[in-house]
Amino acid sequence: MKYVLILILSVYCCASQPYFNNTDFIFTVQSSLIERQDSIKLESSNQFLAKQKILWEFRIDNGKVIINENKTCIQNSDRVFLKNPTSEYLRNTVYIPHPQVKLPLAIGDSIYVEQKELVNNEAHDSVSIRGYLKVVDKIKYGENTKDNDVWKIEAINIDNPKYRATYYYSEKSGFVYFKYIFDDEVVEMNFRVFVYTVR
Numbered sequence: 001m002k003y004v005l006i007l008i009l010s011v012y013c014c015a016s017q018p019y020f021n022n023t024d025f026i027f028t029v030q031s032s033l034i035e036r037q038d039s040i041k042l043e044s045s046n047q048f049l050a051k052q053k054i055l056w057e058f059r060i061d062n063g064k065v066i067i068n069e070n071k072t073c074i075q076n077s078d079r080v081f082l083k084n085p086t087s088e089y090l091r092n093t094v095y096i097p098h099p100q101v102k103l104p105l106a107i108g109d110s111i112y113v114e115q116k117e118l119v120n121n122e123a124h125d126s127v128s129i130r131g132y133l134k135v136v137d138k139i140k141y142g143e144n145t146k147d148n149d150v151w152k153i154e155a156i157n158i159d160n161p162k163y164r165a166t167y168y169y170s171e172k173s174g175f176v177y178f179k180y181i182f183d184d185e186v187v188e189m190n191f192r193v194f195v196y197t198v199r
Contacts, residue, residue: 018174019044019054019075019082024195025174029058031089032186036061040085040189043197044073056085078103082175086117092182094119095163097131097155099175105151110134130158133167141168142176142191150176 018025025042043055054073059066071083081100084093094117102111111133119125137152150168157163168177176191 017075017080018170018172019073019080022197024197026192026195027178027189028192029090029187029189033184034089039063039192041195054082056087058085058087058090060088080169080174084178089185089187090180091119092163092185093165093180094127095129095157095160095182096165096180097129097133097157099153099155099165099167099169099178100133101135101151101153101169105135105169105171107135107137129160129163131156132158139168141170 021044023044025044027040027042029038029040038061039059041057041059043057053070056069056071057066058069067087069085069087071085072081073083074081079100079102081098083098084090084096086093097111097113097115100111100113102109112130113132114128114130116126116128119127133153133155135151136154139150139152140148141150142148148170150170153167153169155165155167162181162183164181166177166179167175170176173191173194178187178189180187
């Protein structure tokens with residue numbers, strides 16, 4: 001009976017975490033320099049069956065071109081960390097701190113980061129940045145999130161402030177909005193829908 005109770009509590013605790021529940025998150029993605037609207041899907045499998053990896057599936061021009069990227073995701077009782085997609089016009093996200101939060105959240109919280117990223121997935125071509133993320137507000141956002149209260153997080157590259165981002169984080173739905181600013185280009189990713197899958 002004791003072990004059954006522990007298992008039930010474990011499943012219940014995991015259910016409040018957005019990633020690794022065989023859930024796909026579908027976003028629209030739009031660059032200010034391109035007229036068409038593309039889509040990107042974040043696939044996360046069951047954490048008990050696989051390593052903590054997510055897959056960004058970038059669909060360009062109504063799915064005519066599909067680019068897959070395996071990325072790291074960390075989700076535990078202390079933090080949530082998600083690596084940015086880097087395909088096509090999202091390649092400059094390597095110059096911006098990845099979306100991440102320390103739990104529990106509060107306005108004014110900040111995280112200093114130093115990260116080294118591959119450019120174009122080439123081992124000999126990498127970039128190192130210093131940056132920070134700061135929780136600046138709690139706002140209402142979207143219609144399709146399980147919880148419309150989201151934390152607004154600003155991310156900035158300290159060495160090159162023209163690279164920055166805004167992320168919205170929902171404690172039940174994960175990161176639901178990404179706005180990247182790359183000097184003269186703005187790319188926005190808006191959460192559209194959840195898809196529950198069996199893998």
